[in-house]
Amino acid sequence: MKRYLKMNVLEASVKRIDYVLRNFPRTYVSFSGGKDSGVLLHLVMERAEAICPDRKIGVLIVDLEGQYQATIDYIKNVLDEYHGRIEPYWVCLPLNLRNAVSSYEPFWRCWDEKARSSWIRDLPDRKEMISDPSFFPFFRKGMEFEEFTPAFGEWYANGQKTACFVGIRSDESLNRWRTIASATKARYSNKPWTTKVSDTLYNAYPIYDWQTKDIWIANSRFRWSYNKLYDLMQMAGVSLARQRICQPYGDDQKIGLNLFRVIEPMTWNKVVNRVSGANFGNIYCGTKITGFQKVDLPEGHSWRSYTKYLLASLPDKTRENYTRRFVQFMRWWHKQGSPATEEAIEELPPDARVLNQRSARGTKDKRLARYVRIPDTLPGNLDARKAGPSWRRMAICIIKHDHLCKSLSFTQTKNQQEQIANTLKRYESL
Numbered sequence: 001m002k003r004y005l006k007m008n009v010l011e012a013s014v015k016r017i018d019y020v021l022r023n024f025p026r027t028y029v030s031f032s033g034g035k036d037s038g039v040l041l042h043l044v045m046e047r048a049e050a051i052c053p054d055r056k057i058g059v060l061i062v063d064l065e066g067q068y069q070a071t072i073d074y075i076k077n078v079l080d081e082y083h084g085r086i087e088p089y090w091v092c093l094p095l096n097l098r099n100a101v102s103s104y105e106p107f108w109r110c111w112d113e114k115a116r117s118s119w120i121r122d123l124p125d126r127k128e129m130i131s132d133p134s135f136f137p138f139f140r141k142g143m144e145f146e147e148f149t150p151a152f153g154e155w156y157a158n159g160q161k162t163a164c165f166v167g168i169r170s171d172e173s174l175n176r177w178r179t180i181a182s183a184t185k186a187r188y189s190n191k192p193w194t195t196k197v198s199d200t201l202y203n204a205y206p207i208y209d210w211q212t213k214d215i216w217i218a219n220s221r222f223r224w225s226y227n228k229l230y231d232l233m234q235m236a237g238v239s240l241a242r243q244r245i246c247q248p249y250g251d252d253q254k255i256g257l258n259l260f261r262v263i264e265p266m267t268w269n270k271v272v273n274r275v276s277g278a279n280f281g282n283i284y285c286g287t288k289i290t291g292f293q294k295v296d297l298p299e300g301h302s303w304r305s306y307t308k309y310l311l312a313s314l315p316d317k318t319r320e321n322y323t324r325r326f327v328q329f330m331r332w333w334h335k336q337g338s339p340a341t342e343e344a345i346e347e348l349p350p351d352a353r354v355l356n357q358r359s360a361r362g363t364k365d366k367r368l369a370r371y372v373r374i375p376d377t378l379p380g381n382l383d384a385r386k387a388g389p390s391w392r393r394m395a396i397c398i399i400k401h402d403h404l405c406k407s408l409s410f411t412q413t414k415n416q417q418e419q420i421a422n423t424l425k426r427y428e429s430l
Contacts, residue, residue, distance in 0.1 A: 027162065029041045059086045377392040
């Protein structure tokens with residue numbers, strides 16, 4: 001439940017930043033060159049000048065290679081602006097990143113020396129740039145981004161109590177809201193806008209309650225520098241809510257592949273040729289092939305047979321991943337059932353068994369439907385609302401290269417989280 005403070009979001013953020021600067025001897029900002037981390041960095045530097053002018057603030061930049069030139073220019077400008085007051089780490093190391101535009105290569109490796117001839121851009125010519133894998137004692141080639149960032153924090157902390165300022169906002173996505181709102185997470189001194197990473201490292205989210213408009217109001221009011229890429233996105237017709245800067249082949253960002261052609265055509269050819277499936281993802285993103293509502297069933301197929309046909313066309317490891325998750329998906333819905341309105345009940349397939357009991361989900365005013373067998377598709381917009389199981393949902397999951405099966409409501413499993421934690425523990429003493 002939201003609790004509103006008797007202050008505006010700027011005042012609340014300043015109060016949080018001041019608290020961190022006074023209680024943590026070491027602090028750094030995770031800076032991507034985006035609008036949120038940019039505003040956060042400006043805020044932190046202003047407050048540091050007032051509270052601890054003799055302390056340098058760390059700045060972590062994880063460069064994922066697939067960046068717009070406007071973003072690189074902005075990062076350089078900010079580092080020059082705060083030169084002498086910051087400890088910058090511009091990381092250009094071979095990390096494994098999600099490739100959501102290919103079924104055959106679910107990951108791609110940025111700054112991979114073996115692919116140097118096809119790099120999207122050259123390494124930045126800056127003294128802050130780190131491209132030597134031996135620079136960090138914990139680093140190993142092919143680490144994932146989610147592994148690297150907490151490992152860097154532990155390294156930077158060097159045994160001292162350390163806070164990492166992270167510029168995420170809860171209204172950007174459900175996952176970001178859950179990062180803040182989770183009642184089970186460990187926090188620092190019970191501050192809801194913090195998360196414990198380890199005994200010495202905490203993440204702090206001072207601007208978590210800002211809205212997009214607050215970001216641009218602050219940039220305008222305080223004349224802060226910002227990434228001019230957002231101006232270009234605005235001119236290209238991208239709404240404020242969709243203006244994000246991420247590596248171009250991720251699950252959510254692949255829809256922006258075509259923006260490289262519009263905004264930065266000189267980089268376009270390198271972007272679509274850098275990883276497997278990128279050109280396919282660009283051509284078909286948002287069309288009948290990748291849009292949920294617009295996928296057409298091939299003639300002669302049912303959604304069940306089409307799903308099995310797609311599975312058979314995949315590499316063994318990828319097929320096993322989908323099959324395992326599909327089995328879990330079907331078992332869950334068979335056991336839990338789904339809520340159905342009286343109108344939907346009349347259209348449900350014969351394999352649906354409608355019970356007299358009410359569903360415990362949602363408003364609890366719908367009857368519970370269970371499925372003897374998974375239907376090909378569901379009536380009305382039940383498929384799109386993820387209100388029940390269907391073979392259509394599973395087929396679309398494969399077509400969208402959704403390796404994590406987010407469209408089937410899967411999240412990162414506890415086992416996967418433990419694997420990452422164990423990996424970090426294994427390498428922390430090297």
